[in-house]
Amino acid sequence: xxxxxxxxxxxxxxxxxxxxxxxxxxxxxxxxxxxxxxxxxxxxxxxxxxxxxxxxxxxxxxxxxxxxxxxxxxxxxxxxxxxxxxxxxxxxxxxxxxxxxxxxxxxxxxxxxxxxxxxxxxxxxxxxxxxxxxxxxxxxxxxxxxxxxxxxxxxxxxxxxxxxxxxxxxxxxxxxxxxxxxxxxxxxxxxxxxxxxxxxxxxxxxxxxxxxxxxxxxxxxxxxxxxxxxxxxxxxxxxxxxxxxxxxxxxxxxxxxxxxxxxxxx
Amino acid sequence: xxxxxxxxxxxxxxxxxxxxxxxxxxxxxxxxxxxxxxxxxxxxxxxxxxxxxxxxxxxxxxxxxxxxxxxxxxxxxxxxxxxxxxxxxxxxxxxxxxxxxxxxxxxxxxxxxxxxxxxxxxxxxxxxxxxxxxxxxxxxxxxxxxxxxxxxxxxxxxxxxxxxxxxxxxxxxxxxxxxxxxxxxxxxxxxxxxxxxxxxxxxxxxxxxxxxxxxxxxxxxxxxxxxxxxxxxxxxxxxxxxxxxxxxxxxxxxxxxxxxxxxxxx
Numbered sequence: 001x002x003x004x005x006x007x008x009x010x011x012x013x014x015x016x017x018x019x020x021x022x023x024x025x026x027x028x029x030x031x032x033x034x035x036x037x038x039x040x041x042x043x044x045x046x047x048x049x050x051x052x053x054x055x056x057x058x059x060x061x062x063x064x065x066x067x068x069x070x071x072x073x074x075x076x077x078x079x080x081x082x083x084x085x086x087x088x089x090x091x092x093x094x095x096x097x098x099x100x101x102x103x104x105x106x107x108x109x110x111x112x113x114x115x116x117x118x119x120x121x122x123x124x125x126x127x128x129x130x131x132x133x134x135x136x137x138x139x140x141x142x143x144x145x146x147x148x149x150x151x152x153x154x155x156x157x158x159x160x161x162x163x164x165x166x167x168x169x170x171x172x173x174x175x176x177x178x179x180x181x182x183x184x185x186x187x188x189x190x191x192x193x194x195x196x197x198x199x200x201x202x203x204x205x206x207x208x209x210x211x212x213x214x215x216x217x218x219x220x221x222x223x224x225x226x227x228x229x230x231x232x233x234x235x236x237x238x239x240x241x242x243x244x245x246x247x248x249x250x251x252x253x254x255x256x257x258x259x260x261x262x263x264x265x266x
Numbered sequence: 267x268x269x270x271x272x273x274x275x276x277x278x279x280x281x282x283x284x285x286x287x288x289x290x291x292x293x294x295x296x297x298x299x300x301x302x303x304x305x306x307x308x309x310x311x312x313x314x315x316x317x318x319x320x321x322x323x324x325x326x327x328x329x330x331x332x333x334x335x336x337x338x339x340x341x342x343x344x345x346x347x348x349x350x351x352x353x354x355x356x357x358x359x360x361x362x363x364x365x366x367x368x369x370x371x372x373x374x375x376x377x378x379x380x381x382x383x384x385x386x387x388x389x390x391x392x393x394x395x396x397x398x399x400x401x402x403x404x405x406x407x408x409x410x411x412x413x414x415x416x417x418x419x420x421x422x423x424x425x426x427x428x429x430x431x432x433x434x435x436x437x438x439x440x441x442x443x444x445x446x447x448x449x450x451x452x453x454x455x456x457x458x459x460x461x462x463x464x465x466x467x468x469x470x471x472x473x474x475x476x477x478x479x480x481x482x483x484x485x486x487x488x489x490x491x492x493x494x495x496x497x498x499x500x501x502x503x504x505x506x507x508x509x510x511x512x513x514x515x516x517x518x519x520x521x522x523x524x525x526x527x528x529x530x531x532x
Contacts, residue, residue: 010362010365010366011365014366014369014370018370033389090287091283091286091290092287094284094287094288095287095288097509098502098503098506101460101502101504101505101506101508101509102501102506103463103464103502105467105468105471105472106467106501106502107498108471109482109483109485109486110494110495110498113308113309113491114308188378189378189380189464191378193472196380197472204381208383211384211388212384216388219385219388222381223377223381226377226378227374227381229378230377230378231372233376234376
């Protein structure tokens, strides 16, 4: 029994040790760049509970999530269409390869010119970075659909929409989800980047501004909040994925879908 | 590679379709600019962008900027690989160590690396070190995780057999662990390459570290839209070239591996 508890507690040891170590080191060290832990925690409470939530956190999250939704809304249908049409796929391949390889932050100046400094440019940059894993995984998912099943459904004259709903989507969904998870991380990164350039609020703006005015503890609170955000978003996503794909996990236990190698989670 | 299995005439048609696809997109952009659908001052015709690109390509400064971006890219990935691959092998073979560090990895991995830009600027200034640090931090995680997956995925029967026959530890490593983890590590490096380029460009855009990203900002603030677009195209081509290089090397070196063979036969 005690062995089991020890086994379960094992993963918690290192994080606690790291935090304790930093706490003990930072108080006497008085390093300007690495302020004491209690000070950071105090500032965190002052700033993020709940003073700047409405002005910085909510707009950032809203932008990120709406851009993420747009990426899914565009990426899945386009990806499926490309997966099913060989002609379209071949024709679009070079363009897709180029746009996918283009580092999305390089498009910020372009977005600023076309959409101005408002929400439009930020959404554009996030979507243009986050759509590719979803699109490419949908494409692969569509190509992986069992042809016999599709042919049979066609010969039984199952309507097109029902074929999409009952055959294509279930077969492609593990891949689509793998792409969506990658995209979530990318969307978060691009949210921060897009707010660091030409912005007046948002988390990215806050962190960079704090650094530029040498408000070091404030900067740390922003970094920590972003870390927590990344962790939480990932955890929530995994829960949803587990719920939606329970049948897949059950059928192919121990064979988690490997994201297509574009999996760029940073 | 998919086309390598199709007969020669089909390959030529594919090439034709691809070229047609690219030409269509280019023509659409050219027309929107020429007809004034997008204001010309903001979005010059694509032919002018390529003219500018051609002029830039013959000048020295462009290559210097590319070199600066790539040096941060290479140093960062190199550092990350040197740290992450041995650590990944250690964690992959030792279950206790893996469980101990799992929580820390799971927490640090989704932290959006760009959140660390302010910190990196404080500690390392705005030069190459800052870029290297950021890239090394961001690319450390995908390489580490892929290495762990690869080592954990080693066929246990092969390992047990080797142990039964009394193969020494070093031989087990070079004969079994290294070959079967190699494709995973290669994938990790390819993912890392894309992330590293995004971060290099971001650091140059946001902080003004010298490189391609900074050149884009300079062109933008100098109201030289044509040059800005030419440089964005360069960034995309660079990403595409790096990705292709990695894919090519991966195929060459790992030709014997089932995953690669499967991909080619598809």
